Amino acid sequence: QSVLTQPPSVSEAPRQRVTISCSGSSSNIGNNAVNWYQQLPGKAPKLLIYYDDLLPSGVSDRFSGSKSGTSASLAISGLQSEDEADYYCAAWDDSLNVVVFGGGTKLTVL
Amino acid sequence: EVQLVESGGGLVQPGRSLRLSCTASGFTFGDYAMSWVRQAPGKGLEWVGFIRSKAYGGTTEYAASVKGRFTISRDDSKSIAYLQMNSLKTEDTAVYYCTRESIAVGGNWFDPWGQGTLVTVSS
Numbered sequence: 001q002s003v004l005t006q007p008p009s010v011s012e013a014p015r016q017r018v019t020i021s022c023s024g025s026s027s028n029i030g031n032n033a034v035n036w037y038q039q040l041p042g043k044a045p046k047l048l049i050y051y052d053d054l055l056p057s058g059v060s061d062r063f064s065g066s067k068s069g070t071s072a073s074l075a076i077s078g079l080q081s082e083d084e085a086d087y088y089c090a091a092w093d094d095s096l097n098v099v100v101f102g103g104g105t106k107l108t109v110l
Numbered sequence: 111e112v113q114l115v116e117s118g119g120g121l122v123q124p125g126r127s128l129r130l131s132c133t134a135s136g137f138t139f140g141d142y143a144m145s146w147v148r149q150a151p152g153k154g155l156e157w158v159g160f161i162r163s164k165a166y167g168g169t170t171e172y173a174a175s176v177k178g179r180f181t182i183s184r185d186d187s188k189s190i191a192y193l194q195m196n197s198l199k200t201e202d203t204a205v206y207y208c209t210r211e212s213i214a215v216g217g218n219w220f221d222p223w224g225q226g227t228l229v230t231v232s233s
Contacts, residue, residue: 002154033217037155044207045147045155047221051214056221088155092218098173099145099157099218 003028004089004102011108017077020105022089024070028100032092034072036065039086039104048087049074081109112136112222116208119227122198130193130227132208139189140164143211145220146182146193148204156204158182160211161191176202198231205229 005023012018022034036049047056049065052072064075076083089102118130132144145160159172161182170182181194191208205228209220 031216033214033219035217035219037220039155044223044226045220046223047219050212050219050221051217086154090155090157090220096174097171099160101155101157104154 002103003093003096003100004091006087006089006102006105008103009106009108011110012079013110014079014081016079017075018079018107019076020074020087020089020107022072022074022102024072024091024100026070027095028070028091028093029067029072030070031094034065034067034089034091036063036074037088037090039088041085045088076107079109083107084109112210114208114210114222114224116206116224116227119206119229121230121232123233124198124200124231126198127194127196128198128229129195130206130208130229132191132193132224134189134191134210137210139184140186143213143218144182144184144191145209145211146191147207147209147220147223148202149207149226150201150204153204158193158206195229198229200231203229203231 033051037045038048039045052067053065086104093100113135115133143162146158161170179197183192205226207226208224
């Protein structure tokens with residue numbers, strides 16, 4: 001049972017837009033920045049969004065992040081087959097004094 | 111190019127020890143905190159712990175699941191971070207990733223990540 005809650009899977013057609021939610025609490029998302037990581041099949045994770053909504057250099061602007069209260073979202077527009085991956089949200093938790101991850105969401109591009 | 115390379119993984123019996131290394135290049139290693147994250151087969155990501163830079167005391171934090179068994183250390187002169195794993199359990203079987211941690215007010219993030227090294231705990 002992960003501290004941050006994500007849907008196990010989402011799917012959408014190519015060129016469409018999909019959002020992945022991440023729900024937490026006041027001790028993590030509510031008080032600290034949320035980051036998103038993309039893990040392509042068989043690969044190491046990669047930073048996708050940091051500090052709620054910032055894009056690292058080199059990451060496509062088809063990816064965007066947002067946060068409201070104790071929930072965050074990752075949006076991917078113009079879906080492409082190469083976006084098929086597992087996506088994880090993460091944040092520091094002030095109560096547990098640890099970094100907490102969501103359980104991950106598997107994105108399928110139909 | 112910023113790069114992290116893990117080494118030291120392998121097959122180990124329950125109760126034994128193993129030390130992983132993370133060799134960094136392409137940045138000033140001593141300026142950054144370093145974290146370890148693991149992923150059990152077919153499962154999600156789990157933060158293991160981190161070590162702060164010397165400027166912030168070089169102190170460590172650990173996940174409850176490994177506290178008291180795992181120790182993170184660093185050698186800034188060699189740009190290497192270590193994960194000493196003692197009293198290993200079968201549930202410690204995972205790919206272990208090393209990652210550089212950036213810290214700002216109200217947040218921290220991991221970038222980049224190493225390729226990972228597999229640790230299998232089995233008799």
